[in-house]
Amino acid sequence: MSEKIALVTGAGGFIGHHLVDHLIKKGRRVRGVDIKSPEYAPTSAHEFKLLDLRVEKNCAIATAGVDEVYHLAADMGGIGYITTSHAAIALHNTLINVNMLKTARENSVKRFLFSSSACVYPQYLQTKPDVTPLREDDAFPADPEEGYGLEKLYMEKLCQYFTEDWGFQTRTVRFHNVYxxxxxxxxxxxxxxxxxxxxxxxxxxxxxxxxxxxxxxxxxFMHVDDCVEGIFRIMQSDYDRPLNLGTDxxxxxxxxxxxxxxxxxxxxxxxxxxxxxxxxxxxNSDNSRLREILDWEPRIxxxxxxxxxxxxxxxxxxxxxxxxxxxxxxxxx
Ligand code: NAD
Ligand code: GDD
Known part of the structure; x- marks a missing residue:
């Protein structure tokens, strides 16, 4: 069997950097793409391209000839950043995500993983410290985090529509705070x-x-080693609806x-x-569905x-x- 080629977008960032290493251990040939070079350590990607993925033609270059897309690139940050940058985050991530999904399909990518967030969950379910852990179906009726969470929720639906209408294989992962x-x-x-x-x-x-x-x-909080293992397992699974990836x-x-x-x-x-x-x-994350689908959950x-x-x-x-x-x-x- 020939070596699968994986694209990691956001490979210069935190999770992307670790995911590149993990995919190489799993036998993938890895192309990394980011708008910036890796900040703290050199990447081990076989190939690394500096591209602004807000631009459609750059997404077409990034997705050409790859089997799997692990799409992590985003304008993101902690609560201090995402509450003060609604316009920039919504604009940048809309452009990045729509162009990535569209060009991945046009380039006949076999599977596309979208990195969503627990920020899609309704704020009305997260009003007390002893919160009931969030289940995937809780996302609607919607009341997500302004800007960042709303855009992620829309993009989850776009992935679902691509799968339902055009048979394009997508995976959607809702990360809970990764460190x-x-x-x-x-x-x-x-x-x-x-x-x-x-x-x-x-x-x-x-x-x-x-x-x-x-x-x-x-x-x-989820350790990044659990995060990249979970990403890989979800990509290989047959499950194409949103899944929590976090600890409880x-x-x-x-x-x-x-x-x-x-x-x-x-x-x-x-x-x-x-x-x-x-x-x-x-x-908090309810991992019932994750356990049911993968027979695995984060353990660190x-x-x-x-x-x-x-x-x-x-x-x-x-x-x-x-x-x-x-x-x-x-x-x-
Ligand atoms: P990160 O900021 O370290 O990495 C994101 C990378 O995307 C950065 O290196 C950035 O340069 C790159 N990027 C931004 N704009 C770009 C552009 N126009 N073109 C190309 N690259 C661009 O963040 P992370 O923590 O590694 O997050 C990865 C993904 O996981 C993101 O989609 C994020 O929304 C999602 N997520 C992360 C967490 C978390 O706790 N870390 C939680 C929920 C969701
Ligand atoms: N960032 C930060 N810095 N948070 C602090 C600090 C500090 O110095 N001190 C206390 N906190 C508190 C925040 O007030 C918040 O209540 C909590 O720690 C968690 O903050 P963050 O880690 O910044 O963000 P979050 O958990 O609210 O949201 C993050 O996780 C989502 C996924 O679960 C963000 O990174 C989102 O972008 C992400 O999608």
Whole structure:
């Protein structure tokens, strides 16, 4: 059987970088595309093209001659970025996504995976910290996150229509907050695990950490190694409707801060700033359908995943002098 050729868009970004490595391990020949070069480490893609995927002809170049498209490129970021950039995000992602889907079909790509988000879920179901985990069917009646979430939801439907009307094979994955090494940790697009790690790495023992919101809001966080394994499994499956990809290990933001402080070996004072963006009050993933379809689900516990994540960010922040206090339960690993 000849080697399958996979395109990873957003290969210069966080998940894309890890996915390139993972697909190569799975025997794929990988083409990576991004508007920027990989920021923190060289890519292992067999071929890497710098292309602006808002432009249709560039999407046609990217998708030419490939079997599978893992479409991750997007204008995205944490809650600080997505709540202040509705117009840019909606415009850029609409152009990228429509052109990618259209040209992939025209180039007879066999399978197209769209990276959607838990931000498609209705805000009215995410109003309390002890939130009921979100099931795939909860997405309608719709009330998604403005801008970013609304565009993702529309794109999910466009993938569904391409499949139903034209038999074009699509897969749609709703990621829940992904963290790990090589993720954006500063500049305004960082998400909570990376932002909190960066802040803690820069503080002395006994220092004061600024936390957005009152710290009681909840999330579940997925390590990037689970994310790329899940992406690969979903792409190989026969399931063409949206699927959650996340953990159901619900923690408060304060608990995340305590965990990272412990990993860093620092005792810190918390200062909550409720004027900063909080997003939904609580969000968790219901993995029933994922388990049913894949007989698999993400399994890396937050405590285990945050050790290498904090270590990488602390090294970046301190120029390699980041000290990590590995909890006793992990010392032997
Ligand atoms: P990321 O920002 O690290 O990677 C996205 C990449 O897309 C970047 O490298 C960026 O340069 C590239 N890109 C942006 N505009 C482009 C353009 N016009 N042409 C070509 N490339 C362009 O983000 P990520 O965390 O790796 O996210 C990957 C995908 O997963 C995105 O679609 C995102 O919406 C989705 N997602 C991520 C999370 C998460 O927690 N990381 C959660 C939900 C959904
Ligand atoms: N970013 C950030 N920075 N968040 C902080 C900080 C901080 O310094 N301190 C506390 N938080 C809180 C936020 O107020 C929010 O309540 C929570 O941590 C999570 O914030 P993010 O990680 O930025 O985003 P999110 O979980 O609300 O949404 C993210 O996940 C979605 C998928 O689940 C975003 O990255 C979306 O783009 C993504 O689709």
């Amino acid at each position: 790990g090494p090589l993720g954006t940790y500063d500049g305004g697009r960082e998400k909570a695990p990376a932002a909190i790690s960066r802040k803690i790495a820069g503080l002395p023992d006994g220092g004061t950490i600024e936390i957005w919101g009152d710290g009681q809001q909840t999330r579940s 290990e619900l923690v408060t933001v304060d608990e995340l801060v305590d965990l990272v402080s412990q990993i860093a070996g620092k005792t810190l004072v918390k200062r909550h700033d409720t004027s900063r963006p909080q997003g939904v009050r609580g969000r 516990m937050l405590r285990d995943g945050m050790v290498p994540t904090y270590r990488w960010i602390a090294d970046m922040v301190t120029g390699g002098r980041g000290e990590v206090h590995v909890p006793a339960s992990q010392a032997a690993e």
